[in-house]
Amino acid sequence: MIKLRNHLKNQTSPYLLQHARHPIEWYPWCEEAFERAKKEDKPIFLSIGYSTCHWCHVMAHENFEDEEVAKELNQNYISIKVDREERPDIDSIYMTACVMFTGSGGWPASLFLTPDQKPFYAGTYFPKESAYGQIGFLDLLRALSKRWSQDRQNLIESAEELSGQLNKEQKTEKSKLSWQHLSLQAVRRFKVSFDEVNGGFGDAPKFPMAHNLMFLMEYYRVNRDRRALEMAEKTLVQMYRGGLFDHIGGGFSRYSTDPYFLVPHFEKMLYDNALLLMAYTQAYSITGKEIYREVVRKTAQYIQREMTDPYGGFYSAQDADSQGEEGKYYVFACEELTSLLGASAGRKFNEYFNITKEGNFEGNSIPNRLKDTGTEEMLQICGMEDEYSHTEPERLLPKVYAYRKQRYQLFLDDKILTSWNGLMIGAFARMYRIFGQDGYLSQAKAACEFLEKQRKEADSLFVSCRRGHCQGKGFLEDYAFYGFGLIELYGASLEPKYLEMAEGYCQKAWELFADQEKGGYFLYGTENESLIASQKETYDGAVPSGNSVMAYNLVKLWQITGKEGWREQAVRQLNFLSFFAEKYPEGQSFSLLAALLYQNPPEHIVGVLKEEKDLKRLQKMYGKEADLVALWEESEEYERINNRATLYICREGSCRPPVNL
Structure with a gap:
């Protein structure tokens, strides 16, 4: 049996566990690693990736499994591994630093930090040996170690300058x-x-x-x-x-x-x-x-x-490689x-x-x-x-x-991320509304039940869960994407509990992440670890940003509930995002989607129903496009006409007389 040589053996992240048998003395991101760096007066090598990343595998095979590289790292550095999917806060800050250094980013991200977490050098993939004008990882380790010993002040000054740039807040005004x-x-x-x-x-x-x-x-x-x-x-x-x-x-x-x-x-x-x-x-x-x-x-x-867990959650990813070859499967x-x-x-x-x-x-x-x-x-x-x-x-x-x-075998990253599950819940809910297949709605509900069960056990909305173990308190994306999924699930099922949950999580996001003075939402909040910079992500890249999804959520909550508080928050958030949309509109597509929805709301239909068949009929007739609210009790505002199920239909800012369903 191969002995586990580093500090990753008790982690739950599949990516970290892939490196648990390396000869490198890896640490997860933890205070122990930084304290040791300070005590031993060593710089930190930070490697960020994810379990299904092809070039992460290549760099691991060429460098991190290599005894010569391991010896250099173990002697002169404290090495830290981070799963970008579990720690989007760390990934966001240091990927920004990587782009500042090199003009581009990607994974694996390879950074060198001072013991107080400030970066002084960054790159992505490095081969072991230098060739064709590209420095090899081994030569880079030796060169930076030498500079740390002989020219440390310049490295520290560089790290301080870049950290200042990371913390420099862009002035935002309404477009x-x-x-x-x-x-x-x-x-x-x-x-x-x-x-x-x-x-x-x-x-x-x-x-x-x-x-x-x-x-x-x-x-x-x-x-x-x-x-x-x-x-x-x-x-x-x-x-x-x-x-x-x-x-x-x-x-x-x-x-x-x-x-x-x-x-x-x-x-x-x-x-x-x-x-x-x-x-x-x-x-x-x-x-x-x-x-x-x-x-x-x-x-x-x-x-x-x-990609579905037996208990209802959705897994994260499948690998590109089989038997060490990309695409072989x-x-x-x-x-x-x-x-x-x-x-x-x-x-x-x-x-x-x-x-x-x-x-x-x-x-x-x-x-x-x-x-x-x-x-x-x-x-x-x-x-x-x-x-x-x-x-x-x-x-x-x-x-x-x-x-x-x-x-061939294909590696599965079986961790369950709250944020990505929120998106898939939203997808299955929308599919039910358009295609009417009960299985799609059941799938969305099962994933929601899984997340709620784990949340109650963890006593907080979590980042990831694997084999019953939940990791980390939720970031903005977790609240925003899960809130999105819950809003879509309410629209598909018309069960009030999902709308109540969506409102609760969006309110919590406001409390934890919102910059209530200058607008927008920070990536990490008051319950998360404090890092060297606090950023507001607004660009819609491979996934929409948490800020743009929050704009969408706030618009939908206002349109469904009619509550003025949600409208005020929606306007505030759209005003914040308009600055970035003016600079790069095609990079703000989800924000633009939210704005289109705000300016061109769908029909809003309140049904005062009597029987279950009324609900099915309401969904079949109007459920694909309109915002629906199902009520089972009459009120002063909404009464049943002729003692039958009654619809109150509003469109383009005006409401029609009530009609029977």
């Missing part, structure tokens, strides 16, 4: 432009960067950025800008047709390494799939095209089959499938999914449908009775899936 104009500016910029041929925006790598597509579709709904919808549709179809979508098992990979959405970075993240489920659901709601329902069905099936050789399926069926399957002898990825093939008809023709075909889903290759998918499942 001089209206949200309508900011939305128009964003759409114009998306039009300029749109890839007419392949879909998506800009050059490779191409990230799904589903919230950008959600904004464009909402912009179309409000303003009838056909081009906005066309860009969203083209991108959604191309992402599905390419290798970014897993045609064998369902679900989407993290991003495409090429302009075509063919070759993905193969890791699958829960947050991407949650946001994409919402985007494809929205596309179906607008267009009624069956291709979008099919993508939702296959992706939801993947989440239910491979997902690719096929031509003859492999003819051997499995038989010559005739295998040939048809290979043709259908473009699996060739030449291959499209390191001699093998990523299944894809990019050779199919053009986007418009494919949309027309898939707008029928979805004929393609009944073809022989589609019927053979379960057999190929079962074969692939037993062929």
